[in-house]
Structure formats: C-alpha cells, structure tokens
Amino acid sequence: MASVYIPVQNSEEEVRVALDQLPRDASDILDILKAEQAPLDLWLIIAREYFKQGKLEQFRQILEEGSSHEIDEYYADVRYERIAILNALGAYYSYLGKIETKQREKEEYFIQATKYYNKASRIDMHEPSTWVGKGQLLLAKGELEQASNAFKIVLEGDRDNVSALLGQACVEYNRGHYSDSLASYKRALQVYPNCPGAVRLGMGHCYYKMGHTKKAWQAFERVLQLDPENVEALVALAILDLQTNEAAGIRRGVEKMQKAFEIYPYCAMALNYLANHFFFTGQHFLVEQLTETALAVTNHGPTKSHSYYNLARSYHSKGDYETASRYYWASVKEINKPSDFVFPYYGLGQVQLKLGDIKNALSNFEKVLEVYPDNCETLKVLGHIYVQLGQTEKSLELLRKATKIDPRDAQAFLDLGELLISSDTGAALDAFKTAYGLLKKGGQQVPIEVLNNIGVIYFEREELTLALETFKEALGDGIWRAFLDGQAKTYAVDAAASIFQYKDVQLFHRLQEDSFVVELPWDKVTPLFNLARLLEQMHSTETASVLYRLILFKYPDYVDAYLRLAAIAKARNNLQLSIELVNEALKVNDKCPNALSMLGDLELKNDEWVKAKETFRAASEATDGKDSYAILALGNWNYFAAIRNEKRNPKLEATHLEKAKELYTRVLVQHTANLYAANGAGVVLAEKGHFDVSKDLFTQVQEAASGSIFVQMPDVWINLAHVYFAQGNFALAVKMYQNCLRKFYNNTDSQILLYLARTHYEAEQWQECKKTLLRAIHLAPSNYILRFDAGVAMQKFSASTLQKTKRTVDEVRSTVDELENAVRLFSQLSASSNLQFHGFDEKKINTHVEYCKHLLEAAKVHREAAEREEQQNRQRQEVARQMALAEEARRKAEEQRKFQLERRKQEDELKRVRQQEEHFERVKEQWKSSTPGSKRRDRSEMDDDEGANSEKRRRKGGKKRRKEKSSKSHYEMEETEADMMDDQEELEDEDVNVNDGEHRNQRNDHDENENAEENAQELLAAAGLEDSDAEDEAKPAPATSRRRRAWSESDDEEVLERKPQSSPVQENSTELQESDGEIREDVDKQHGDAVVDDED
C-alpha cells in the first residue's frame, strides 16, 4: 500500500500517511501539511489521491489551500509546484465547466479556471503545462483558434509534448481536419506509446470520420482491450455495428450499447442510440425514458438534437402531432446547419403538414431537399405541398424529377398522374399506366382509385372500349357483372308501369329473392357510376340505367345517379319521369344546384316559364351566384323572353336583351373561357347587328368546342351559319348547316333542314330547297308547316321558271308538275285544317290554292306555247335537215355530173341546172314563210316583265326580312304571306304577259306606273318603320332562339358530365390523404370550372 511521508519540520522524522487511509476531513491533513511546512509536491500528491478516490471536495480544499496567498509567500521560490497546483485547479474547473449544463454556472467555472491558469502564467510565462491547460480550457469553451495557438506555443518549445499533441489533435478534429488530427494522435502515440486508450479513441474517430471504417474499428477494439470499460469505445463500436445495417450487426451493436449503458448509464450517445433502437422495436415508453435521461445528462447540441428528435418521433408515431411538433422544433433549434442533422426537419415538415401549417412545412422540406436533392420522398411531399399552394408547375417539376430518380416508384407516378389529370390527360395516362405496370409487376393490388382514374382518362380520350375494360377491372366481381353480361334478365313489367322503370328498384329485390347477392362496396360506387356513364356514352342506356338504380338501391343519397337517370329519361322525352327523378334528388339535397338547374330546364321544356325562372334563380342563389350554369340559364331565359315578347312590347325586348347580355358578361368575367357564355354574347351581338364581332366569337367558340367528348356544341355551328346567311354568304351557310346536321344530329334535325331550305330558297336554288323540305317532312311528318313551305317553294319555283326568258319545254312541263303538286299540298292542308292539326288560316291556304291553280292554268298555257314553239323548232330543224339533204344531194349530183361530164357532155346539163335552181328557190320560199315574226316581239315583252319582276323581288326581300324576327314558325307563315302577296302581283303580270296580246304596250305602261306607285309606298312604309337594315341583320334571331333552347338541353348533360370527370378526383391515393383531399378538391373545382366553361 502506497503511502507518503511528510517530513517533520526540523527533525529527521517523517509522518507516514497511508494514501488509502486519508482522513475524511481534509483539514486534518492540511493541518499537518501546514504545520510541518511540507513540500508542495506532497500537497499535490495528496490532493490527487483525494481526486482519484472521488473526494472532490477534499481535493479542492487542499489545492485551494495550497494556492492561497500565504503559501505563495512562504514558498515563493518553489515555482514549479505552485504552478502545478494552480494548473490542477484550472483543469478541475475546466472540467466542471465542460460538464456543467447550466450556462451561468458553466461560465462561472470557466472564469475560475481562467483565473487559476492566469495565476500560473504569472509565476512562469513559459511553463508548457500551463499552456496545455489553457488550451484545454479554450477547447472546452469552443474557442478553437485560441486553443490551437496555446498548443502551438507548447509545441514550438517541445514538439514532443504529448498533452499539447493531444490537444492539437482535438482542435484539428473539431475543425474537421481529420487527417491532421490523426497525424497529431499518431505522433503522440509514437512519443508516448503507453498513453491511455483515449488517444486511440481519438484516432478511431478520425478514421471513422475519414471513412476508414475498418481502421476505426481496429482502433476502438484496441481501446477496449486496454480499457474494457471504456464507454466511448463501446458506443463507437456499437454505432459501427449498427451501421452495417444487417440484423446480426444491429444486434451486436445494441448489445454493446446496452453494455455501455450498464457501465455508465449517463452516456447521452448510448442513450440516444438505444432510444432509436427501441423506437424501431416500438417500445415507446423506453424511448421516452432513455431520451429524457439523455437530455438531462448532456449539453452537447447535436446530441440533444438527436434526443429531441427521438422523442418527437415517438410522439409523431403515436399521433400526438402537437407534442411531436414541439420536440421536432426543439431538435431543430439545436442544429446549426440543416446538413448536420436533417431528419428533424423532415419530421417537423410532416407534422406541420398534418397540422395544416403548409408554409412552414414547405420551408422545412425545402431544407431537407437542399441536403438531399435527390430524395424521392421529399420531392413527392414538396410536390404535394406545391399543389396545395397552387403552384402546379413547380409541383410537376418535382414529381417528374422524383419519377426520373426512381423509375420504379409507383407512388410517385400515381402522384404525378393525379397532378396531370387536370392539365395534360395524355401525360397523366402515361404516368398512371407506368404506375399500374409497376404495381402489377410488384404483385401488388392496383388500387381501385387508380383504375378508376385510368378509366376516366380513357373515357375522356374517347377510347371507350379501353375505358370499359379498365372500369370492369376496377370493379372486379359483383352483381354488376350479371347486368353487364346480360345474365340477369330484366323482368317483364306492366307497360304502363314501365314508364317509371327508371325509378324501379323492384328488380333488385327480385334478384335478391332469386338468391343473387346484391352488394355494392362503398369504394366501388364511383367506378360503377363512371362505368354507367360510359355505357350511356356507348348507348347501352338500359344497362347504364340498371347500374344507376343499383347505386341508388344501396346508396339512396347519391344525387348524381338520380340526375343521370333524369337525364336519360329526358333524352327519351319522358319529361314527367325526369321531373320526378330530379325531385327525388332535391329531396336528398334541396339546394343542389345541378338538380335545380336541371329542373329549371325541364320546366322550360314544359313551357313553364315563370317557374323555370324561379328555379334558375334558386340554383344561382344556392351557389352564391358562382354557378355559371344557373346564370347562363337565366341569361338564356331573358334571351328567349326577349324574342318572345318582341311583337308585343319592343321596350321589354330591349330590357330582356340587355339583361341577357349582362348575365352572359357576368359569366365571362368569372370564367373567361366559358364557351357557352361567349356563344350567348355572340347571339346577343348578332341580334343587335354586330355580325363581324359575333362571327369572330362564334368561330372561336367553334374551334374551342371541337376536341372534347364532353363538349357538344352544335349551336355555335348553327349560329355561325346564321351569320353567314345573314351576310348573304349562302354557299358557306349551306355548308355549315350540312356539317352541323351530319356531325351532331345524324342528319335528323328537321329544324336545321328548314334553315337549310330557307338558305336554298334565298339562293334561288329551288330544287335543292324542295328536296330539303321533303326530307324534313319525312323526318318530322307531323310538322305541317314544312308541307306549307314545300308548297311555297314549288310555287316560287314555278313562278320563277315561267319568268325566265329562256326555258325548255321540259322545264315548263316540270313547272306544271310542280304546280300540280303544290296545289295538292295546299288543298290537303286546307282539307285538314278543319281537323286543327296546324294553326294555319284556312282562308290563306285557300288563297294559295287559288293562286297556284291560277298559275297552273297560266303554266299550262305556257306549256302549250312552249310545246308549240318546240314543235316549230322541230319544223325548223326539219327544214334545215331538208336543206342539208338537198345540199348533200346537190353535191352528189355535182359529182355525178362531173362523172357523167365526160360521157354525156353538155346536152342534159342546162336542164338539170334549171331544175335544181327551181328546187332551191322553193326551199327558200318555204323557209321564209315559216319564220314567225311575232316571236321576237314576244320575247322583248318578256324582258320588260322580267325587269319589273326583279324589281319587285327586291322589294319583297325587304318585306320578308322585316317579318323574320318572330319565332321561326311564325316567321315562316309571315314570309309566305308576303310571298303570296307578291306572287299575286306577279300573277297579274303573268296574266298580262300571257293573255294580253293587243294592249300590250298600254298595259306595260300601266304596269310600270303601278309598280312605281307601289315602290313609293314601300319606301314610305320602310321609312316609317324601323331601320330596315337593322331588321335585316336581326334575321338569325329566331333560329338562334330555338337553338338556344336546344342547347340548354344539351347543357345540363354537360353539367352532369361534369361528374365523371370530377370523380377520379374524388378518390385519393394513400399517403397524405387529408391534404390530398384538399388538393384534389381544388383541382376538382378547377376542373369543374373548366367544364362549366366548356358549357358556355
């Protein structure tokens, strides 16, 4: 047992002090030391011994006593020992300062330490150990540069000073100069091979930092060999083990950690790692305990940050986002640079996202991305955040990057796809398909939502069969299979009851009785609805209807299904049922704007104007005026009203038009791309005569409307055609009407045929006009107006043919035929008028009949005349032929004569010549007498008439146009009335023409006078009335009005078609679900808007 001997002053005796039996009270020893004036090195030895035994108080007491003022004076010449005591105290306080966690005390300790070292320096400026101590102190305070200077001072004096070398190594290490640090450690080891394990520990860390894992490993192992209880080496080895990322390695690592923990339970590093481990094993209680301990024992920023992170993670995984967020925050606060420890930023971002703090989440994830620019998860999360912030472009960029970095990340492709749906369906489809392929390859179940989305995109791209397959795949097996494959037969129902088949759910009860399983899981409702919608598009209306009813059978609140059923019923003209179905929908939600809009539409179709207006108003109010459809419908309503009231009240008309315009404009302001509003505005403009502007509008709308399966806008084609027509460009108008008919109506719309006929009529293409009308009659047999029009067309044709200066007999004959047909048509109408099939005035028809008959007689005369003429022509031709024959004969005779000349000489020559001359004379005579002189005069007279008539026609044009503002059927009638009047005049002319041979000139004059008078009257009348030009331009009005109505029918289909589009959007993919939902909803809105836009 070691002991020290304190020499007794002034004697040879010594007091033996056994070091392991030092008194508890240091004062005893101190007394001896002081009393015997023991050398200072003994003081130091005893103090050190106390320190080793952990009796810090005694240690401090002795040293403080040993550095007191008296001692300084007494031992003034013992410099080294005094310095050593001071340095020991400095080191002691340095250590206290280093381990102290409270900032104020820490400072205090450091100040103390500094005080002692300075005192030591005052004794000897050049004492290396003081400098080393100062260096350590500075190191502890984190002042690396100064610490390094201190060590350098020592090393300049003695380049093998181990302590300085170690200090320098430490400085270099902290500066991140690992190789320099390593060099210093190595040097220290060379100089002093038996130095403690700590040196090797330092080397291990250096190796580790430099990435030489194996060497690091060896270094730590060596430390452990030297000191099996070295916690730091254990922890370091454990970390190395853990980092192997293999099960065995991790187990070894955890074991080492536990050992370290047992040796020294307050090593924060070990605690953190253990906590980390228990986090992954799910023992959250342990995690919290360990980390809390770690937090209590360490003051080291990164370690604390790690601890907080562990805690936060634990709470995060338990769903306590508030607490988690606080701890993540604490963790982040401990970090200087995100690149040091980035995980808490990620966690904080996630939690903030959960708590809805998108802005901060964004900045946190951005920080993560800075550190790991290629991290897919971060890219995806940021992508989602940008979507929520509406920065789609940025989001797309990030997600695209994510998919590029990891082309096997199905989720990234899904996210990308969802993002692209609203902007680029093609790219979205590609993304979804890739995701689909990846999921399939990975043997994973493809989520129903994904299939649904793919199906919807196919649907939009009009790849209907592919869409069908996809929806079927999404739906899998179920009762719907039976309907799709036609296995479940419908049951016969009473025909009267069948009217309401679309409401009938009896079918499903029956199926249940027949032991079918009628089930519909909630997640399959949307795909099923979309499938039904698709079937509708593919015209399998019946199956679609059954599927909608199936949805309603299970989910009676599914408003859209009611509306689709109502739309089907409406398409089949079953208005009553349609209204009932819409009312069912309104029972579920009496504020549903779509249902209200549809109801309004149906009411309009039922001619319930006031009710319809109320309903549209309600629809508009239900959406705070944000629903474009309702506003548009109101606009249309006003437009119709304007057209309707026109005859009765011009003021009202203007008001209504103004109102309509205002409403259209309001929609356009909200949604600048609203096709239907643009169309409406175009109509109002056309109504006011601004044809060029409206034409531009229509053309643009037409362009925009082409290319989407969900936008069907025949109206704009018709409106465009109307404008061409109004501008007199008949050829283009015809083409436009025909294209529209073929493209949208399967050539079955008699109304457009009527427009077409009207254009032909204006262009004086009578045959085309008639044929078109006959087609229209064939399509709409009960529309007697068409028959009337056909009659008028034929009458007009006949009249115009008879006016022609040149006409063939065939023409005149066909004229007669046409007139006969016209007479028959008019007589039929007249005969059936008493049955009240149509609203014609019988008298008027009779006038037509009379007139046609009259014309017919005239035509017959013409025909006779023409036939006569033809006969004469034939005679003339005959004569010519004979002449030719004679010529031929003469030529032949000539030849013969020449031939005979040689033989017969001159004898017969004279005779024959005379004969021939005689014959020739005769022929001439005959020819002269057969040319009727009257013909020419006849013709010139006709010319006169032609002139008069054409003048009249012009006039008539003006007259006609004025009437055209009224509703179409109305207009047709008016027009014919006008026609008839004109024709009557013509009739007179004709009469004159044909009958009056003698008083021709007189009559002509008279006629002209009459015409002039009439002209004047017309002019006066025109002047008295409104500007005739404006009226001219108002021409397309009636037509458009009807179109508008037709259009509003198609409209609410559009409204409903919005559904399948939005539905993909309703469904969401797995991660970040809530926030996704929001994103989606936004997109949905936009999408919806887009659709609404399309509507208009």
Next chain:
Amino acid sequence: MKLAGLKSIENAHDESVWAATWVPATTSRPALLLTGSLDETVKLWKPDELHLERTNTGHCLGVVAVAAHPSGIIAASASLDSFVRVFDVDTNASIATLEAPPSEVWQMQFDPKGTTLAVAGGGSASVKLWDTATWKLIASLSVPRPEGPKPSDKNSSKKFVLSVSWSPDGRRLACGSMDGTISVFDVARAKFLHHLEGHFMPVRSLVYSPIDPRVLFSASDDAHVHMYDAEGKSMITAMSGHAGWVLSVDASPDGSAIATGSSDRTVRLWDLNMRAAVQTMSNHADQVWGVAFRPPGGTGVRAGRLASVSDDKSISLYDYS
C-alpha cells in the same frame, strides 16, 4: 346468328332510299326486293346480284312506303303526296290509286292473308283499311285522343300515326304514333284495345314476331327498341345500343332475331335470347331507313337474306345465318 355482306349497290337510286320490302316469290320468279326513294321512283331488284329488274315512275314527291302482297303478285307504293299506287309486280300495270283525304299516307302493310291493306294515316290519327279485292276503304281505325278539357292542336298532332303492323294471325293490328304511344286494335271488331306505353318519341316502325302473335317490337326515335307483350300490355324488355333514332325494325322469319336500321348509319342484329345486339354493320354512310328480312318460300331458296336501304342512296344485301 350472323350477318355477312353479300352485295351493295351504290347510287341504287338518284336520291335517298326511304323504303324497302320483299315481294314474295311466285311460281315463276324468286322473291324480289322493292325499294322506294325520294327520287320519286320505285325499283325492283333481283337477288343476290341485286340486278335492277324495273324502275317504276309515276309518284310525285318522295316515295315513303312500299308494301307487297303475300301472294307476291301485287304491291303498293306510297308517296309524300298521299297517293297509294297499287300495281302488278310483274307488269307494272296500275291496279288502283288510293287516297283518303285529308289523311296522309305513311307506312303500309298487307295483312297475312292478303285481303286487307292497312295504311298509317298520319295526322288523321287513324289507320285506313282497304279491301284488296274492291280497293274500297272498309274501315278507319281511330286512335282515341287523350281525354282532356280541350283537345288543343298540340295534343292531337301527337297522335299522328306513323307505322302499322299486322300480327301474324291477322287478328291484331298495332300502330305507332309521333308521341311514342302504340295502339293495339282488334281487327275483326274494328275496336281499339289498349295503348302500349314506354316510348315518348316517334315510333317509326313496328313488327310482330312471326312466331308469337303476342310479341311486338317497336323502333323509336329515343334510340331504343322495345319488346312488348302486346296482349298482356306489358313491356318485356327495352334494348339500347343505337346512337340515334331507330328508324326501322324487322323480325327474322325464324323469330329468333330482329334487325334494326338507325340514323346512326348502322344496321344491328339483335339476338332475342340474349336480348342484346350481337352484330353491327356500318357499311352505310347515312341514315338507314329500312331493313327487311326476305320471307321464306320460293323454289330452292333456303338462305336467309336481309336488305337495308339508306339515305346514302345505296342498298345492301346480307346473308343471314
């Protein structure tokens, strides 16, 4: 059960072809196809080459309907001017000209025994029955107008009769109207029996099943074909699939299929067991106004034939097997 195209004649007429029917075979010649067109002619075609046998003129305005007597000797054609011309198929000699003003003429059909010609009377809301021996009007079967305080013109025009069909036993007659209702008559008693409801758009074509006198098929502008039990007043099924108006329907002689022609330019073949379309022919370029199965009979003619005519001026012949 399938259709295979045999022959198509482009520009078979100068204008849209609106009507088609088969004239049954006689001892001296096979069955012929009779077509009527907007070009005011009626033409006779000999299968399978669709050789043009003859062109009949004499109609004014378009020919909207043709009908053949079950004997195959006489036939009738009707045009928009509301005349019905009855003629000898082989000689084109006119036999009679029928008109019943103010009633117009739409579809026509001879009864299975050949004693009566039924003509859909359009706005007169009635079916006119003509005796084929005397060519006298023997009856006018009126569709009862809906009861109401005042029969406005709007309502009455809805009962406009477009189509007729005889039941195979000749006891019943069905007619279809613009408003979609189908009326069934007891011919013997000249009595209206009941309406068959379900359509709300014009019913342009009707046909009874040749094997079941209760079963009636209807084609409507609502793009649906309905199958009714005409006696039991019940609808058996509704078949959808056409994208446009269904303009014409005919039942195959074996009663197991029907064919339809539509404004969507297609001809569809429907399997009545599956109650679904089994084939779609899209060879026409415009509305298909008529489809007609060739009636069985004639020397050595077993094969089933279907003819279709279209607004694109063409006629097509298919093998049905």
